[in-house]
Amino acid sequence: MSTAQALRHRLAATLTEDDWLHDNTWRAAIETEPRELFLGPALFQQTGLPESTAWTALRRDSVPTQEWLNLTYRNDSWVTQVDGVLAEEATGPVEGSPSSSSTLPGLVVQMIERAGTTPGDRVLEIGTGTGYSTALLSNVLGARNVTSVEIDPDAAERARNALDTAGHHPTLITNDGLLGAPDGAPYDRLIAACSVRFVPYPWLRQIKPGGTILVTLGGWSFGHGLVRLTVDANGEATGRFLPGYTSFMLARPHDHPPRGRLEFLPGEQRPSRIDPTLLDDWTGRFVGQLAAPSAERFGAGAEQILFDVATGSQARTRPAEHEGWIVEQRGPLKLWDAIEDAIEVWTAAGSPHLREFGLTITRVRQRVWLGTPDGPSWLLPV
Numbered sequence: 001m002s003t004a005q006a007l008r009h010r011l012a013a014t015l016t017e018d019d020w021l022h023d024n025t026w027r028a029a030i031e032t033e034p035r036e037l038f039l040g041p042a043l044f045q046q047t048g049l050p051e052s053t054a055w056t057a058l059r060r061d062s063v064p065t066q067e068w069l070n071l072t073y074r075n076d077s078w079v080t081q082v083d084g085v086l087a088e089e090a091t092g093p094v095e096g097s098p099s100s101s102s103t104l105p106g107l108v109v110q111m112i113e114r115a116g117t118t119p120g121d122r123v124l125e126i127g128t129g130t131g132y133s134t135a136l137l138s139n140v141l142g143a144r145n146v147t148s149v150e151i152d153p154d155a156a157e158r159a160r161n162a163l164d165t166a167g168h169h170p171t172l173i174t175n176d177g178l179l180g181a182p183d184g185a186p187y188d189r190l191i192a193a194c195s196v197r198f199v200p201y202p203w204l205r206q207i208k209p210g211g212t213i214l215v216t217l218g219g220w221s222f223g224h225g226l227v228r229l230t231v232d233a234n235g236e237a238t239g240r241f242l243p244g245y246t247s248f249m250l251a252r253p254h255d256h257p258p259r260g261r262l263e264f265l266p267g268e269q270r271p272s273r274i275d276p277t278l279l280d281d282w283t284g285r286f287v288g289q290l291a292a293p294s295a296e297r298f299g300a301g302a303e304q305i306l307f308d309v310a311t312g313s314q315a316r317t318r319p320a321e322h323e324g325w326i327v328e329q330r331g332p333l334k335l336w337d338a339i340e341d342a343i344e345v346w347t348a349a350g351s352p353h354l355r356e357f358g359l360t361i362t363r364v365r366q367r368v369w370l371g372t373p374d375g376p377s378w379l380l381p382v
């Protein structure tokens, strides 16, 4: 057995021990697919933290083979593109946010299993990225049953070459995956490797009745929740959020609109009814985002800052002099009032994890609910 093969087997064993991987069919795919092929010639690493947030490329030919393979077969995500610049094209440090990556193998295989994917299924993947997850799907389902859509032409070409070299020829589409892939519809499962602010309606029309959509709901306040939806014969869907803490980069068309320098202006001040640090909690942050979906959140702890780019509405919290917190708000949307209302509903229910929430999608609205479908609910910004 070669070094790479041995590392693949070790990765599969680790993923099984660590509860990411349960099914021997997918385990065999992890043991077979050469992740080094999909990571390509270079990766980005964030260096100089906390002073600098620049990304520096690490080239495969600059490190010993064994070291590169060890990196490849760690259960880690690797960033392959920052703001449109592929790692192999970087000529120096790049400032920006990851725009494509290889998801950690544990999460890739967990998503596949959680979608209920079994041999015989036809799968639509949104966000091909490096192509590694597409290779795992092709390995088990057969490439003719796999369609993957990637919005970034450079990432798509890189993935296509890697998949070709690995001997897989699934249907690869370079386009906005929020439109789905109607030509190959209907599919049994849709697995999204990017998050969305609401579920795109074309997806609902392309999944068979009884089929599954597995997607992370995200937003501009960094709230994330993985939801598994079952689609019905009317093209409507419902399902619950899943345990754990899954996040993906936002689908590019759902990213926040461009804005100038953030300038905070004086507003009305009053005591806050809630502890602002609740927005640092995984579910608290998601609930806050449900209540103020068009706001971006900055800051942390007792000093939260919310800014709504469309209306210029702002909210900022700080500790009060003696006890409690002060909120200062400005603009037509009372962002903090809405967040307080929602957080109070959540805390009154015992501050449960997101898995106590669900999502129901009809033809006209998308509603996240707490507890049961007739419980307290919030509309997504469709």
Ligand SMILES: C[S@@+](CC[C@H](N)C(=O)[O-])C[C@H]1O[C@@H](n2cnc3c(N)ncnc32)[C@H](O)[C@@H]1O
Pocket: 099, 100, 101, 102, 103, 108, 126, 127, 128, 129, 130, 131, 132, 133, 134, 149, 150, 151, 152, 155, 175, 176, 177, 178, 193, 194, 248, 249, 250, 251, 252, 253
């Ligand atoms: C986390 S990466 C995917 C990782 C991939 N599953 C892997 O294992 O290599 C997310 C990908 O989604 C892509 N993406 C973002 N918005 C998209 C959209 N609207 N349609 C299709 N792909 C999109 C990004 O360009 C990026 O390559």
